[in-house]
Every structure is written in C-alpha cells, then in structure tokens.
Amino acid sequence: MLVQILINGLILAGSYALVAVGLTLIFGVMRMVNFAEGQSVMVGAFIAFMVAPYTGYLISIGVAMIFNAGLGIIIERTAFRPFRGAELNGLIASMGLSIILINLAEIIWGTVPLSFDTPFNDVSVTIGSVGVSVQRLIVIGASVLLLGALWWLVEYSRLGRQFRAVSEDPEIAAAMGIDVNKISRASVVIGSSLAAAAGALSGPVNLLSPQLGQTEMLNAFAAIILGGFGNVNGTILGALFIGMVQSVASVYISNSYSMSIAFGLLLVTLIFFPRGLVPERLEENV
Amino acid sequence: MSDRKRSGGMLAGVSGGVAVSMATAATVAVVIVALLAAAPLMLDDYWINILVLGFISSIVVLSLNVLTGYTGLLSFGQAGFVGAGAYTYGVLSVWGVHPLLAAIAGVALALVLGLLLGLPAARLKGHYLAIGTLGFGVLMAQSLNNMVDVTRGPMGLLGIRSFGWSHQVWYWAGLAISLALVALLHWIEKRTFLGVILKSVKYDEISAMSSGIAVFAVKLGAFCASAALAGFAGVLFASYVRFLTPDLFTSADSFRYLMMTVVGGAASAGGGWIAALVLTALPEALRGFGETNLRLLIYGATVLCVLWFLPQGVGGVLETCSARWRRSRGGAAVSTAAANAVATASSSTKHPAPDQQRSETLS
C-alpha cells in the first residue's frame, strides 16, 4: 500500500511539477500567469498519441516537446508580448487562447476520450510486494530527468542566469544587454515543452481528451504558491508536496475531495502566509 | 472676492457642462432602452431566452466591475458565489420555502461567503489573490458536487420553484434590474465619494491609507458587495432555469465572466453590460456556423481581438465617444473663457457656460 501511494504520489507530483515549473518560469520572466498551459499539456499528449505508432512511444515524447516549442512561440506572440504592462489583460488573453485551443482540439479529435496505449503499459516490474507497470516508472523517470535538466539549466547555464536576471528586474537586465524579448520567448517555449512532456507522459496513464490538462494546471498553481512564484526549486518541492498529499488523500479520505484538499491547503497557507511560503522580494520601502 | 466668484463660477460651470452632455446621452439611452423594451414583441422565444440569460450574466459582470474594476481586486472564482446563491435558492425552494425568503437567503449566504473569502483574500496581492480566488471557486464547485445529500450533486437539482413570471416578464424584469444596477454602479463610481475611495484603494493603497482610508475594510466591503451581487444573479438564474447542476459553476464559468468583464472594460458598468449581452448572444448567433466548437472558437478569437485592438474594452470606447461628444458641444471659445468668467459667474445657475469647464480639454 505504501509503495502504491508513493508511486502514485510521484506520478502526480511529476506531471504537476513539469507544468508548474513551466508556469513559474513564465511568470518569473513575464509576470503573467499562463492560463493556456493546461492546453499545452493536452496538445502535447495528442501529438505524442498521433506520432507514437510511427516512432515508438519514447521518441514521440520528444516530438511532442518540439512541436510544443513551436506552439510556445505562437502563444508568446499572441497572448503575452502584446500585454506587457497590462498583465490582467494578458491573463484574460491566455484564457481566450485556451478556449480556442480546446475547441480546435475538439474539432480535430472529437470529444470522446481516447485511450493512449503504449507497450509499456502491459509490462510490469515488482517492487516490494506490488507490481508496477513500466509505464508508470517511465513517467517518474522521465519527469525526474527533465526536471533535473531544467534545474541544471536555471542554476548553472548562461541562459539560466539570464532568466534569473530578467525575473529580478527586467529593466536592469535590459540595460545590461540581455535581450528580454528572447528570454520571454525562451521561457514560454520551455514552459510549453515541459507541458508537452507532462501530457505525453500522463496520457497513457489517464484517458486522453481535450479536457486534459486542466487539473494539472490547477494543481500546478497550488504548487507555485507553496513554492514561490518564479522560484524553480520551491515549485518542484511544492509539486512534490501536493502530489503526495493528493495520493494519500485519495486513499484515506476520498478521491472526489482530493482536489479540494489541495486547494484547501492552499487557502489555509495563504491565510497565514499572504505573500506565499517563499517571500518574493524585500519589503517595499516607502 | 474674485476668488469666490471664480469658485462659484467653476462650480456652476462644472455642473452645467455635465448637465448638457448628460441630456443628450440620456436621450440616446432612452431610445436604445425603448427598443430593447419592445424586443419581446418582435423576437421569438429562443432569443428572449438568450437575452434573459444575458441579463443575468450581466449582473455577475457588474459584480466583477465592483470588485475588479473599481477596487482593483482580482477574482477568478466568481462562479462560486453565483453557485452559492443559485443552490441556496434552489435547495430551499425545493424544501418548500417561499421564493422570496429563499431568494433573500441566497443573497445572504453569498454575502457571508464573500466575507469569509475576503478576510484572507483582502490581504493578498496580485497573482496570489488570483489563485486564491481560483482555489475558492474550485472548492465551491467541488463542494456543490460532493454534498449530494443537499444538492443532489451531479444528478442535478430539479423542481425549483420559479417566481411565477412568464418569459416576457422575465425579459423585462431582467432588462430593468440589470439596467438599474448599471445606473447605480455608474453613479457610485463616477459621482460619489465612495467611488473615489474605491478607486484610491485600487490605484495606490499606501497613499490611500495615509489619506485615512481603511483599506482592509474597503476591500472586505467590496468582496461582500460583489459576492452579494453575484449571489443575486445566481438566485435569478436558479429561479429562471429551474434546474441546476454543479458543472454550471466551474472555473470555466468564472473565466467566462472574467472575460466578459475585461472585454467590457473592467471599470465600466455600461461596457460590462454590453459585453455580457454580446458574449452571451454571440455563440448563439453563430449557430449558423454549425457546431459548438467553431462557435466557441470564434468566441475565444473575439476576446483576443478585443484585447489586442481595444485594450480598454467596450467601456473605453464608450468613454472616448462621450468625451469627444462633450468636447464637440462645448469646445468653442476657450480663449474667451476668461472674459466670460467674471460676466457669467453671477448668472451662472441660469445659463451655465459650458466653456468654463474647458480646463478639462487639457486632458
């Protein structure tokens, strides 16, 4: 049972983390929340679904990520760049975009949930006393790999330093010669790719439908609040926490309330920490 | 002495200039309202239905105007208040409570929820507020879904008592109530001290506090008022459609209301009203294009286009038009304003010179 809970928690945490990290990157750089991120997840899942019969599952994940990178460029141009300085409008624009994407998906793929089957679903490995499908292990493994790569990128690479510079203060970063537009684009591209991975990975574990990704996005929001907007490390930890809590809750309390628990926790956290668990900036000096 | 005359003249000039433009704006508005009032006699039941739903949605949008447009507080969970009002009315009426009492209870419960949410939320800023309210909306939707004993959850709540109005009466009631609220909110925002207080909180909290405004109390009040309005819309909705399911009050619906608000111009009650009607009617009007998906696609694209090209929303367009109208009517003889000032100051109340107010052409 414990192993089961752990595995489930890690799977949930993995997809939440992939989505949340993308969101937190985008937020840190653009100061806007991407409400179309859930649809990025969904598109990634569908692309992988369509490509997998030809390239095999593992490569299809990569293809989905590349496709979504392109999607990210479009998203940045249409829903983010025009609204720098008017962030509320940007939020609403990404909402409008999400409606467009969901309905496009329904036109292309219909509304009936599809089953994304991969050969890995049928192979199991025994851990302790429990049989775990290889597919689920792949989900966990790939999540860890991607998140690790991203963490390395943000902490140690030049691009990562630029991300952090722009997140701190876009004006000063621009004055230092950083191309803020390029960094903005990069954040959305990376965010979309990670979302695609989340979709491609969770597609086989859940059913595939244009509504996919909404839950992941909502939980990712909770993770970001816990971990701090713009804070990659904190967000990953936040996602881990939420994934585990939901996994435990769905077994011991009830599945239908599991999301309420995540958000209930969130609200309680906000009551005691109105600035989030990880404070963003120093007190505003008046 | 001249000081007093000047201020007296300015006072009169100000009210005079406003009176002139309001007279013409009022005539135009009356014509439009008359047309709308006559609509039930010209349109078929299907469109009457759409418009009633549009009026009800506009009340939710007005609640967002108060919260977001006037006070600067984001709410991504407004559907939660609507659902609370709707289900309270629905459940009580199914249990046999008189509709009026049930309606009052619905609004009251929504208001209490607004207070409960406002207590933590009024201390949150920006994106934390957005996501906190989103969480509230999700919690409400899930609770409505899970409290099956009370709400019958996904099976739906049937047999809700209506107010006993016919389709036409619903239309006129919806039109009258929504327009009355638009007028009330517009008056509060533009012409009262309360409007100035709200907007001071919206634009700069710290200086508002230093001016003696109890910012937290104002925000809490805004949450309560907004929740009560949304709950009222929910009560109307429940009484009109008489069948409720929890999936009518999800985050997607909260987003929809927020989109209408922003398209209308967050701070514009009139713009919000128009946007609510248009964005409710638009998907239906596009039925000619066939399936739901294409219609909603166009809906989303419309929202994006308005945001790209009309960032101030419909309300911004209204403002520009009325400002241009005012200028064209009183813009002459700015240079003679000084000469007029002394001469007209004494007779200011009779025939106010709109030119005296022309200092605003600076903006």
Added chain:
Amino acid sequence: MSRPLLSLAGVTKRFGGVTAVDGVELLGMAGQVHGLIGPNGAGKSTLIGCITGVNRINAGEIWLGDERIDALPVHRRARLGIGRTFQKIRLPAQLTVYEAVASGLAASWFARGGRGWLHAFTSLRAPAIAQPVLAALEAAGIEDIAEVRVASVPYGRRHFVELARTLIAQPKVLFLDEPATGMTADERQRFSRQVRDVAARGRLVVLVEHDLTLVGELCDQVTVIEQGRRIFTGTPGEAQRDAAVIRAYLGTMSFVAPEVPPPAQSPPQPPAPTPGEAAT
C-alpha cells in the same frame, strides 16, 4: 514651553539584519517647521514610515499629543491628524486632480467613528465636498488643473496635488518627504510660502530635504540622522557648526547658498589687488 505635539523615544526599526532606525528621539512642537536631514540612506524615510505607521517599530514609543500611536495602523494615525507626502510621489494616477484631492477628506470625515459612512454617497460636486476641495486646490495653486488626470500632470505640480490632498484633512502634523524634488524655482518659492502658512496655523511640519538652502530658509529646528541614529538637534545654524554633523556630511554642508558671481551686464569687478598688496 508648551507640550510637544509629536514625541519619539527610543524608536528602533530593523529590517532583517539591518537596523535602519536606531533609538531615535525627537520632539516636535506645534507651529514649528522641523527639518530632518542626513546623508543618503541614513534612514530618514524609514523613520517617517515608522511615525506614519507604514513600518511597525521594533522598540520605542511614538506619541501624538496625549495619545500613544505606535501600535495603530496607518489609516488610524492619519485620522488622528498625521499627514504625509512621499519621496516618490504617490497619487491615484487615473483620478482627476479634483478627485484625488477629495479622497484626502477621508482622514477628517472618518475621524469620529462611524459617522463618516453617511458621507459615502455624497455627490462629488455637492458643496460638502466641493468647497473644501476647491479651497485646497486654490491654496496650492492648482485649481486650473482640477479636471486633469493626475497621470497627465507635470511632475513638479504633482507635489502640489499631493500637498493639497494631505492638507485638506487639516492634519496636526505634516510630513513632507523630499517635496522640492523636480520643482522649478518659482514652484519652490510658492511651496515655501505654503509650508510657512501651514506652520503659522499651529501645525507641526516635519521636512525631509536634501536641498539645504530650503531647509535653512524654512526650518526652525533640524534633526540630523546618520546611519539610523540621531546625531544632532538644534537650529540650522548650529547644525552647520556641529562637529558630528560636519563629519557625517564630510564637510560639504552649507545652509546658505554659495556666492554666485554676478552676471555679465553688471558693473565691472573691483580692480584686482596690485602686486604690492599682500594676497591672503
């Protein structure tokens, strides 16, 4: 000697590991213009934040007349009679000047408990609002831009909007944080006159300024702050001669404007000393 209108004792404020204000004492009398000066980053604005309530102090006492105010929130202190302007001008940008100044009435209207809410639905053009607002606008010389949006008002004049908004509530103590920044010489003069008026009506004005000429002109007393600590209180003249103050400013302080060479059209300079005279 009358009772001090404002008194601070041992006021301390820490931000994380940094002590921004350290045990400051201050006495301000009614009718006085009290300057608060010191090198950049000395903690003057933070101190004002402590007195107005934006910053919660870690230690010490702040008294306004007979009332102890250091535990009160910002808006309550405002309603008791503390007004302030900000170093970075803070105004509701999208309101008109008229509306912005009108919002300042909240401090006096809500001063006596719940009665202020009866005023909430007062029309903005009703005499109850229009009279004090227009009077405040005229006193500040900004009645001509009453209907202009604050965001469109040129920077120098915005100080006057802030001032009018603060004065309309007739505060007992007025804090001005670097109010002369960006003002023309004319505006500076008008400003000085207004400050002297305010003090003459029995209020206390606390002025934070880097323009020491202005400080010298206006202030009866100055308190010098360095690294969060009060190092001197006295008249501007005395401050100029105090050793600690000079050290803090590295000897560059002067309350009197340096002598400016006369313009070209003036009568010719007196003849240079002949080689025979000793040059000292």
